Amino acid sequence: MTSTAAPSRAPDTLLVLLAVALVLAAIVPFVPAGLFAPGQPMSLASFQPGDSALGLRLFSSSAEHPGLLNLFFDGFTSGSRNGAAIGVIAFVLTVGGAFGLVQASGAIDNGLKRLVANFGHRPRLLLGVLFVAFSTGGAVFGMGEETIAFLALLLPLIRRLGYPPEVGVMVTYMASQIGFGTSWMNPFSVAIAQGIAGLPLLSGAPFRIVMWAAFTGVGLAFALRYATKHRRAADKDAVGASRVAVAGTTVSSPPNGGSPNALDVEASRLGWVDHAVLWATLATVAWIVWGVTVAGYYIAEIATQFFALGLFAGCCAVIGGRISANGAAQAFTDGVRGLVPVVLVIAVAKGMLGILGGSDPHAPSVLNTGLYAMGNAIAGTPELVAAWGMLAAQSAFNFFVSSGSAQATITMPMMAGLGELVGVSKQISVLCFQLGDGLTNLVMPTSAAMMGAIGVAGLGWVAWVRIIFRFMLLLMALSALTVAIAVGIGYV
Numbered sequence: 001m002t003s004t005a006a007p008s009r010a011p012d013t014l015l016v017l018l019a020v021a022l023v024l025a026a027i028v029p030f031v032p033a034g035l036f037a038p039g040q041p042m043s044l045a046s047f048q049p050g051d052s053a054l055g056l057r058l059f060s061s062s063a064e065h066p067g068l069l070n071l072f073f074d075g076f077t078s079g080s081r082n083g084a085a086i087g088v089i090a091f092v093l094t095v096g097g098a099f100g101l102v103q104a105s106g107a108i109d110n111g112l113k114r115l116v117a118n119f120g121h122r123p124r125l126l127l128g129v130l131f132v133a134f135s136t137g138g139a140v141f142g143m144g145e146e147t148i149a150f151l152a153l154l155l156p157l158i159r160r161l162g163y164p165p166e167v168g169v170m171v172t173y174m175a176s177q178i179g180f181g182t183s184w185m186n187p188f189s190v191a192i193a194q195g196i197a198g199l200p201l202l203s204g205a206p207f208r209i210v211m212w213a214a215f216t217g218v219g220l221a222f223a224l225r226y227a228t229k230h231r232r233a234a235d236k237d238a239v240g241a242s243r244v245a246v247a248g249t250t251v252s253s254p255p256n257g258g259s260p261n262a263l264d265v266e267a268s269r270l271g272w273v274d275h276a277v278l279w280a281t282l283a284t285v286a287w288i289v290w291g292v293t294v295a296g297y298y299i300a301e302i303a304t305q306f307f308a309l310g311l312f313a314g315c316c317a318v319i320g321g322r323i324s325a326n327g328a329a330q331a332f333t334d335g336v337r338g339l340v341p342v343v344l345v346i347a348v349a350k351g352m353l354g355i356l357g358g359s360d361p362h363a364p365s366v367l368n369t370g371l372y373a374m375g376n377a378i379a380g381t382p383e384l385v386a387a388w389g390m391l392a393a394q395s396a397f398n399f400f401v402s403s404g405s406a407q408a409t410i411t412m413p414m415m416a417g418l419g420e421l422v423g424v425s426k427q428i429s430v431l432c433f434q435l436g437d438g439l440t441n442l443v444m445p446t447s448a449a450m451m452g453a454i455g456v457a458g459l460g461w462v463a464w465v466r467i468i469f470r471f472m473l474l475l476m477a478l479s480a481l482t483v484a485i486a487v488g489i490g491y492v
Helices: 013-030 068-077 086-104 107-119 123-141 147-160 165-181 190-197 205-229 272-293 299-319 325-338 340-355 366-378 383-397 404-422 426-442 448-456 461-488
Strands: 243-246 249-252
Touching (some): 068 086, 086 190, 086 299, 107 147, 123 147, 123 165, 165 205, 165 461, 190 299, 205 461, 366 383, 383 426, 404 426, 426 461
């Protein structure tokens, strides 16, 4: 889960949130803290305006009303093992470490090389297989930054086949983000958002699976059409080097004059470690589906399932001689380290909710007052209009917070509550979040992963946006249509 993206010139998400926290701390003393009457359904009619504001605190010994300087600590320690923030933080770090071990085993890399070796002589089929594979990775594992290394590996082959470098971005990073945004089980977005909204994990999966298949099909059609239209004679000089270095990591590329499937063909022959880890990954996905739907597993159990996968992958890699025992421990640590920035943002986000008085609808909070105000503003509008507004809000918010986990932590307490006030189901609220968050990662200049991917391909942000802005408009139109269908069928 480590990032190889180039540093962004945009303000760091953590700095943005700290600035927002300062603004909120200045506003809170002047806004009455209201609540929704206990024992009654949450509605505009049940709102009780507060008699007084919470007041400004720089420091507080009370966990219920933390001060500004308590932001980090209380943000880290709020909640329980089954909820934000401490449960979510533990979940994110555990899954990150597990994915670090899976990647260190080399099974994912070798599996992709095998795909290239098998389908490299049929370029359109190769592009299609890669697109579906990375979309699946985004849906199941939340792939994002990881695609950059794979893009570097595949880019020389893409060029040798006569395709421009942006095609490589499309079948790796773009595909992963389409999968990320339409996932039915992404542990870093859907699972966290559903947990915060109080929904059973993986609930509503059949609708989301159909959505994922439809969006993946549309994305694949666009990528293949673009690739066919812009294919040219192979430029072997452009890929003369036999190795490509990205962010300090060296990955193999085919030697000059090699066949399309010469991309490390020897390594493409899967060993027993690769077979074991890949089959274990599929078994883990099936185990998670069974656990959530049958046994009532929640984030603590899912984190343990992923940890079991990582432990198995690490043991296989050590026994197979691919890494040492110390190397396995380091891989787990690196996987955890790669998600520390996300954890910090989650902690600050929860700390901000604490400054506002918390997210309990039945306790005095500035958040409740804000929900009541927004609910009144859109009261009387059709459910579909309200849902479209929530989709637009999530899409815009992704400019400031591009992390799915962090955005879920920040926005879902408010969006789930707002949806409840105006008649939008929590499931649709989560749907608006994941579509708004995931798909806009394709164009947001504040996304380090996106900037890193197009940087590896030698593209500037403006050039990339020119290439895909019509496709982005199509994706947003499809998102609006998907939300409309969800509202029409009463998606809950």
